[in-house]
Amino acid sequence: MPPPPYFHHSPCQVLALKPDTGEYVWHFQQVPGEDWDYTATQHMILADLTIDGRPRKVIMQAPKNGFFYVLDRATGEFISGTAYAKVTWAEGLDPKTGRPIVKPEALYSTTGKPQLIYPGPGGAHNWHPMSYNPRTGYVYIPSLEAAFGYVAHDPKTFQKRPGVFWSFGIDPVGAAMPEDEATRKAIRAGSKGRLIAWDPVQKKAAWNVEYPVAWNGGLLSTEGGLLFQGTGQGRFVAYDAKDGKKLWDFHAQTGIIAAPVTYEVDGEQYVTVLAGWGGAIPLVVGELALDAAKGGTNRILTFKLGAKGELPPMRTVVRKLAPPQATAAKEVVDKGRAHYQQYCAACHGDTAAAGGIVPDLRYSATLGDAGAWKAITLEGAMLKNGMVTFEKYLKPDEVEQIRAYVIQRAHDEKKRLETATK
Ligand code: HEC
Structure with a gap:
C-alpha cells in the first residue's frame, strides 16, 4: 500500500x-x-x-x-x-x-x-x-x-x-x-x-x-x-x-x-x-x-591564554506560576489542546511547555485576562514583538478554548514543580 x-x-x-x-x-x-x-x-x-x-x-x-x-x-x-x-x-x-x-x-x-x-x-x-x-x-x-x-x-x-x-x-x-x-x-x-x-x-x-x-x-x-x-x-x-x-x-x-x-x-x-x-x-x-x-x-x-576577564554577575529571572482557577469542562480543554497543537505549539512549545525562546504561556499574566488574551491572539496587540495574529484562522470561542487548555497545563506544571525536581 x-x-x-x-x-x-x-x-x-x-x-x-x-x-x-x-x-x-x-x-x-x-x-x-x-x-x-x-x-x-x-x-x-x-x-x-x-x-x-x-x-x-x-x-x-x-x-x-x-x-x-x-x-x-x-x-x-x-x-x-x-x-x-x-x-x-x-x-x-x-x-x-x-x-x-x-x-x-x-x-x-x-x-x-x-x-x-x-x-x-x-x-x-x-x-x-x-x-x-x-x-x-x-x-x-x-x-x-x-x-x-x-x-x-x-x-x-x-x-x-x-x-x-x-x-x-x-x-x-x-x-x-x-x-x-x-x-x-x-x-x-x-x-x-x-x-x-x-x-x-x-x-x-x-x-x-x-x-x-x-x-x-x-x-x-x-x-x-x-x-x-x-x-x-x-x-x-x-x-x-x-x-x-x-x-x-x-x-x-x-x-x-x-x-x-x-x-x-x-x-x-x-x-x-x-x-x-x-x-x-x-x-x-x-x-x-x-x-x-x-x-x-x-x-x-x-x-586567550592568560586573560583575566570575568562576566558580570548572572541575571536571574524569577517567574511566577500563578494560573487562575481551572473551571473549563474537559471537552473545552480538549478542543483547546487540538487548536494549541495546530496553531501555537510551533513557537510556544509542544503541549504548552516553552523551551526558553518565546514566552512560556503557562506563566503568562494574560492567562487570567480573557480580553488581553484575545487582543494578543486575534487583534495583533503584540505584533511588533513578533506575536502573529490569528484573526484569519481562529474564532473568539476557539482562542478561549486555547486559554482553558493552557490554564490546565499551568496547573499540571504547578503539580510537577511541587512534587519533582526534573
Ligand atoms: C510564529 C511564532 C508564534 C506563534 C505561532 C504563536 N506565538 Fe504567541 N508569541 C510569539 C512571540 C514572539 C511572542 C512575544 C515575544 C515577546 O514579547 O517577547 C508571543 C507572545 C504571546 C503572548 C503574550 C505572552 C506574555 O505573557 O508576554 C500570548 C498570550 C501568546 N503569544 C499567545 C499565543 C497563542 C494562543 C498562540 C496560538 C494561537 C500563539 N501565541 C502562537 C510568537 C508566536
Missing part, C-alpha cells in the same frame, strides 16, 4: 555537480522514500583516508538518519555507512549498495500505526557543525538522541495549508508529548546530547561525552589537539581531542548552540564563540530543554 498522497518525502541524496557549469556528476541516495524528515543537508567534510590499505579521497557526512557515510568523492561510490547513534528505523545498511534495510513497522505512514522512532525529525545530528581533525583522524559529531512518536494524520481530516501552518502529514495532537507526567519524565530521561569522536576508518566511536540536554553547540578542533564545544547547559568546554579528557570549562551563563572559531591577531591566538540559546528543538519540543541554561544574556565571548 502506498503512503497517503499528502506525504512529501525528502529526496535525501548527496548530489555532486561541477561548480562551473552545474553539470551532474553523481548522486547517492541515503534514504529512498524517507518517512521521518531525515535529510542529507548536514554539512560534508572532505578528507584523504587510508581504507583497507588504499588511499581514498572521501566525502564524509553524519546526516539526520543516524548513519555515518564515507563516500568516494570522485565517483559517489559507497565505501561505508555505520550507525553513529541510536537508530531504530533500520536494521542497518546493505554493505554493498549502502541502501537502508528499513524495518517494516517503521513505515508508519503506510501501516497507519504510530511508532516511537530514533532518531526523531531533529535527527541524530542537526545543523551544528562537526569537525574533522587530521591529526587524531576523528570526526567530532555534536549528536543528539531524542525519539519521536510518529503518528500519521488521518487522510480524512488532513488539510493541506501550504505557507501558513505546518502541513507535515503528522497528527499534531497524536504526536504530541503525552501529558501524563510519569511518561514525560521517561521521555525526558531518554533524550540526551552526545559529543562523539568518530573514527571513520575503524567505523566506530573512539570516545564520547554524554550531556543531559540534547541540543548543544557545534565543534572546533585545533592543530594543537584541543576540541572546543559549548553546551546547552551553558558551559564552554575544552577537551583533549585525542581522548576526550576535559581540560577547561567556562560558565557562559546561557546555553550555547553555535560553533566556536579560532584566529590569530598580532601573534596571539583567540577562541571566540557566540553564546546564546535558541533553535528549532527548544522552540518546538520545549520540555526536552528543561535542563538547559535559558534566559541568560546572549554574548560574543572571546578567550
